[in-house]
Amino acid sequence: DAKTTQPPSMDCAEGRAANLPCNHSTISGNEYVYWYRQIHSQGPQYIIHGLKNNETNEMASLIITEDRKSSTLILPHATLRDTAVYYCIVRGQNTDKLIFGTGTRLQVFP
């Protein structure tokens, strides 16, 4: 079973920041938080991952709470092309196995 809990859906206005929450209260010390997204009719796409520090790349920022029990994916300036299902995944250090939940369906509107 997935070790994460996400809201099923969210809306965001184009140009605004999209903040997608994820709860992973049972995460252990050597487990990473990964985010993937899946645009309609495409396969999932890697976005970002982190262990305990906040991370930023060209796509998004990942904020992980100090107790590591939750995190937030931030898309700083959402566009219509960011409309997708976003998956938060907890992955062990010694495995490449990804266990997907049902994700959050983000709808960006004009």
Place this chain on the structure above:
Amino acid sequence: EAGVVQSPRYKIIEKKQPVAFWCNPISGHNTLYWYLQNLGQGPELLIRYENEEAVDDSQLPKDRFSAERLKGVDSTLKIQPAELGDSAVYLCASSLGMRGAYNEQFFGPGTRLTVL
């Protein structure tokens, strides 16, 4: 650089018929994955290959599903015979497969199977 290629993109068959899906991973990627994605759900791993060896096939229903990756490059997933409940998207992914490092998985567009 080409991504993961899958064919066909769509397949419609009648129940009890066989079906096969093909995947060509990114060049140089040693690890190949097949996932099943039901409507409204996240992908679920069916089988993982490291080169030509299936290292995790615990979720593959072996009574009707089979897979092969004979030369450690492209792979085929087969269902025989197909059942109505097999209607889903079948995703292929690949990664470099470097030991001791996280290997980002790159996904193909999937094959949407409809069993009538």
